[in-house]
Amino acid sequence: MAYFLGSDCEVALTTEDTTYGVVVDNNAGAYAVSGTGVAVTNGIPLMSAANLSSSAGLVDLTGLDLSIGAMDEDVSYLGAKTPLKAEVHKTTTVTLTLKKKNAVFDAIYMGDNNGNIGRWGVKNDGTLYDGLEEPGIDANYTFGYRVAVHLKDTGTKAEVMTIPNAQMTGHTITLTADGTQEDTLEFTSNVKPFISGAAVIDATTAVNF
Numbered sequence: 001m002a003y004f005l006g007s008d009c010e011v012a013l014t015t016e017d018t019t020y021g022v023v024v025d026n027n028a029g030a031y032a033v034s035g036t037g038v039a040v041t042n043g044i045p046l047m048s049a050a051n052l053s054s055s056a057g058l059v060d061l062t063g064l065d066l067s068i069g070a071m072d073e074d075v076s077y078l079g080a081k082t083p084l085k086a087e088v089h090k091t092t093t094v095t096l097t098l099k100k101k102n103a104v105f106d107a108i109y110m111g112d113n114n115g116n117i118g119r120w121g122v123k124n125d126g127t128l129y130d131g132l133e134e135p136g137i138d139a140n141y142t143f144g145y146r147v148a149v150h151l152k153d154t155g156t157k158a159e160v161m162t163i164p165n166a167q168m169t170g171h172t173i174t175l176t177a178d179g180t181q182e183d184t185l186e187f188t189s190n191v192k193p194f195i196s197g198a199a200v201i202d203a204t205t206a207v208n209f
Contacts, residue, residue, distance in 0.1 A: 002065075002066045002067075003063065003064070003065050003066075004063070004064040004066070004151075005062070005063060005064075006060070006061035006062040006063055006064070006097075006098075008064075009061075009064055009149060009150055009151050010054040010057030010058075010061075010149075010150040011057055011058050011061055011064060011094075011096060011147065011148065011149050011150070012051060012052045012053060012054065012056050012057050012058070012147075012148040012150070012199065013044055013058060013096075013145060013146070013147055013148075014044060014045050014046060014047040014048070014051045014052055014145065014146050014148075015044055015045070015046055015047055015121050015122050015142070015145055015146070016047060016121055016141065016142040016143060016144055016145060016146055016164065016165060017046055017047060017121070017122055017123070017124055017142040018046055018047050018048065018201075019037055019046060019124065019126075020035040020036060020037050020046055020122045020123075020124070020126045021035070021036055021037075021040040021043060021044055021045040021046040021122070022034070022035060022036070022040070022043045022044045022108060022118045022121070022122050022128070023035075023036040023038075023040050023041075023042065023043040024042045024043045024103075024104045024107045024108060024112075024118075025042070026042075030112070030113055031103065031107040031112045031113070032112050032113075032114070032116070033107050033108055033111065033112045033116040033117065033118045033128065034116060034128065035122040035123070035126040035127060035128055036126070037126060042102065042104045043104060043108070043118075044108070044118070044145060047146055047201055048201065049198075049199070049201050052146065052148040052162070052199035052201055053148075053199065054150040057150065058096065058098060059098075059101075060098050060099035060101065061096065061097070061098050062097045062098060062099060062182065063095075063096075063097035064094070064095070064096060064097075064149065065093075065094070065095035065097075066092075066093075066094055066095075066149065066161075067091075067092070067093040067094075067095075068090075068091075068092050068193070069090070069091045069092075070087050070088075070089070070090050070091060071087070071088045071089050071090075071091055071190075072085040072086060072087055072088065073085075073086045073087075073088050074086075089190040089191075090189075090190055090191065090192045090193070091188070091189075091190060092163050092166070092188070092189045092190075092191075092193050093169075093186065093187070093188050093189075094147050094149070094163060094166065094186070094187045094188075095170075095184060095185070095186045095187075096183075096184070096185045096186075096187075097182055097183070097184050098182065098183045098184075098185070099180050099181070099182060099183075100173060100180075100181040100182055100183045105171060105183050105185055106171070106173070108168065109168055109171035109185075110171075116128055117130070117131065118168075119131065119167060119168040119169075120143060120144060120167055120168075121142060121143055121144045121145055121167075122142065123142055124142050129143060135165065141164075141165065143165050143167075144164070144165040144166050144167050144189065145165075145166050145167075145168065145187060146162065146163065146164050146165075146166070146201075147162070147163040147166050147187055147189075148160055148161070148162050148163075148199035149161040149162075149163070150199075158197045158198065159195070159197065160195070160196060160197065160198055160199050161193055161194070161195050162193060162194040162195075162196070162199050162200040163187070163189050163191075163193045164189060164191050164193070164194070164200070165189050165190075165191045166187035166188060166189035167187065167188055167189070168185065168186070168187055169186050169187065169188040170184070170185070170186030171183070171184065171185055171186070172184045
């Protein structure tokens, strides 16, 4: 597990689809969560090189908690004292802490009045996943969100960890009487992350659900 201050890195967040993002509209005090093919102001934009760049990082990020691991299965062999630790899948958890500005992430995580929830991203037809479908059911692997953590952003020494197909698995709000309110978002992915000099934007690259 590694913890970074918001000043130490930039984090960009997009959907896994190159056509649709997730938008939260406010109509007469009622929030509506839906997929959209236009530019997103309140919500999570579509996946593109520009939206995953460091310049498109989340505003007012105060902290990043990054946990990398793997889920193993014990395989015992007759006559052997040591079992095999066979890797089943990767486990990457990203916890973001931001200064709270609006109720966008509240609506995405908890849903709107019509039961539309954006925790699992948007499909390649613009509709939201409902959490009851098999991940990766469409041909473009659009399940979840893509998180690009820009650890270094200096030319040839740039280092970016791209975490694909991450579900929003947690959301909390910190309220204080004499301080800043904060949003804490937790994203979890079981797909192997990419580490390279730039964010990976190919939705079909080495994805194995």
